[in-house]
Amino acid sequence: MARKTKEDTEHTYHQLLDAATLLFIEHGVAKTTLNDIAQRAGMTRGAVYWHFTNKDAVIKALWERNAGTAHHSFTHSLRNLDPQHPIAHFRQLIKSLLHNVISDPKLSQAMRIIMHCIEFSDEKTDLQQFLYRFRDDFYDALHTALTTLAQYHALRDDMNAAVLTSSLWAYINGLIHTHLEPDSKTVDLQQHYAALLDLWLNAALR
């Protein structure tokens, strides 16, 4: 097909990404072929190869489009807690984080894909490194925030920032992970996320 306008091209790009998202969730990344993605978006494989070099590039693009902004915004905030009200700011951040994951479909799709629909192995593939860079960056931001809180003597004094970071990291990951799981048996997170987080926050902060 012939050349399109810039808008057409961008539209195609997003259509491909949307199609990929749904297929990844429906059948997993490994079982989804580039042909599937193209067909679902009403195009041919060639179109996918025009926009992305391979399947991993699709996943990367998908992650950056759907989660990039939120990631950067949260890590930046965690690293720059309001000096006037660091505790309140932190509590609000953690809660809005979960709220975002729950209520923003694009974000929750992206998280679901990387949490459930991709295999992670010992191989240090390009994609794995790409995603782990985000993970590590977020973990680091969380650690920075808790270290800051420690300086304000806002943490319980029998556990240091590092251990509490791992604890919160596990808890948040666990909540999101179990929430996004197919056929999840857990309680409705939308309704209970504040209380669930308060359980931890009240236990860890003082």
Added chain:
Amino acid sequence: MARKTKEDTEHTYHQLLDAATLLFIEHGVAKTTLNDIAQRAGMTRGAVYWHFTNKDAVIKALWERNAGTAHHSFTHSLRNLDPQHPIAHFRQLIKSLLHNVISDPKLSQAMRIIMHCIEFSDEKTDLQQFLYRFRDDFYDALHTALTTLAQYHALRDDMNAAVLTSSLWAYINGLIHTHLEPDSKTVDLQQHYAALLDLWLNAALR
């Protein structure tokens, strides 16, 4: 070919399972072929086909061999808390659960595979249903235990058993998940698991 003894056959079976375990962790399930497994075990594809109908059957067998006993033991205990000391028993169970995952290589390999090296999608494949039956059974056992504790008025009274189950479930899952992750940045679980669990137990139980 010469007949083999029952022991030889069983030995082959375990060799295949061990080979599969390592390969699944090293390269992921999707990228591991039956041929890879056979070769790693020093055999040919035919041997795999003799012992397992397909790759999913390998995973199932692997899970049952490595995690089956622990699963049944824990769920049984959770459903039958010591009436004399239900809280202490529960605390001890949760801790020994994590201790097991950390220190039993077979178990941790199996958990790592199903947590990181397999894709879960909306498809209700046979394997997914098989594994989710274990998951749901465990969740249910945990819920039963917490319900029992509630009857003993051992839970904080602002949150019901269901919500606390989801909370603990998320926490335990999160701890194991982040612990088994490649290149994990979290604190050493071996050293801190008791304190990390106490944080939650002290917050939730009374």
Added chain:
Amino acid sequence: MARKTKEDTEHTYHQLLDAATLLFIEHGVAKTTLNDIAQRAGMTRGAVYWHFTNKDAVIKALWERNAGTAHHSFTHSLRNLDPQHPIAHFRQLIKSLLHNVISDPKLSQAMRIIMHCIEFSDEKTDLQQFLYRFRDDFYDALHTALTTLAQYHALRDDMNAAVLTSSLWAYINGLIHTHLEPDSKTVDLQQHYAALLDLWLNAALR
């Protein structure tokens, strides 16, 4: 896009041909794509399609540009030996032919491509027929020259012009072929071509 002047266009044309030449030699014709050519010339595929209908047309154009003049000049001379000194003229022609192939980079590149970097099969493709027309024309010119020499009784009398043509044709081809071969093990042709040719000329002429 702004109109280009005739010179610009012609410049583009030569750039494409030069890029193609290098790529054909580096990777062979079959493995070189039109995209490769365009990129090497700092353009996109469209430019190639504007100047050439397809890859075969590139090769034809390349051959005519790099070898066309020499071919026509030599065949013409061979067909019109100086009646005064036919033998001397012939000897000089053969030697200058080899000298040309050795010292003219454009010509040697073209010869190397058609001798080593293209496949010739039983298929009578357009390109093959195009190139064989040159080959046959040269062979015929050589035969004409030797026939002329025969009329002057300048050939050894135990072999006719046809056989000697085949002999010289094989020898010249062999010398050029082995000289242009990658990692050639033969002696330096630049230094020895005159002696090598004299070996044959002294044996065949009298």
Added chain:
Amino acid sequence: MARKTKEDTEHTYHQLLDAATLLFIEHGVAKTTLNDIAQRAGMTRGAVYWHFTNKDAVIKALWERNAGTAHHSFTHSLRNLDPQHPIAHFRQLIKSLLHNVISDPKLSQAMRIIMHCIEFSDEKTDLQQFLYRFRDDFYDALHTALTTLAQYHALRDDMNAAVLTSSLWAYINGLIHTHLEPDSKTVDLQQHYAALLDLWLNAALR
């Protein structure tokens, strides 16, 4: 299909090689797909992959099967000229070499393929190195033979063994090359090869 006897397997192997030979000559190596080969041999692509890792391996196997014996026999003889009659032995060897190429269909097919139906570029592919090892080995054997003849003072004294080796090498290559060319215009080599070789041998030896 199920397992076959050893003879069946070997038969398949040769059928595939024969099919490949014909197709390489008919359409060139690059244009021949493994699918073509399989189909021509009445099998599926899988069969080809069972016997050969890729197309290059087919070519290597083909060369060794069709030309390996002759190559080893000739190079060995060239390196071990009969001390009693070195010149006569050498002349006979060179002639029987050409005679072989002309009259042994398997050998001439193999030579035609590597001379005309394959592209050679600056890339040092595995296949190219494989084939050049044969070429260099033959060139070296020829050089050894001529060096031996020089020791017997059997060469004309105005040219050394190295130059004469290059000369003969070019001549032989040229004769075979032009003889095996599609639509060759040269005289019938079958009929004239002895005379054509004598032209060179009489000029170079004394």
Added chain:
DNA sequence: CATGAATGAGCCTTCATTCAT
């Protein structure tokens, strides 16, 4: 003139699977 977007055909390769031995 030249580009950028997209198509569609086809090739190489890998694999699960089958079956005679």
Added chain:
DNA sequence: TATGAATGAAGGCTCATTCAT
């Protein structure tokens, strides 16, 4: 029991080609 030979389906990827801009 286990192997070795072969099938066939499918996936990833590349490319020549087309065409609106």
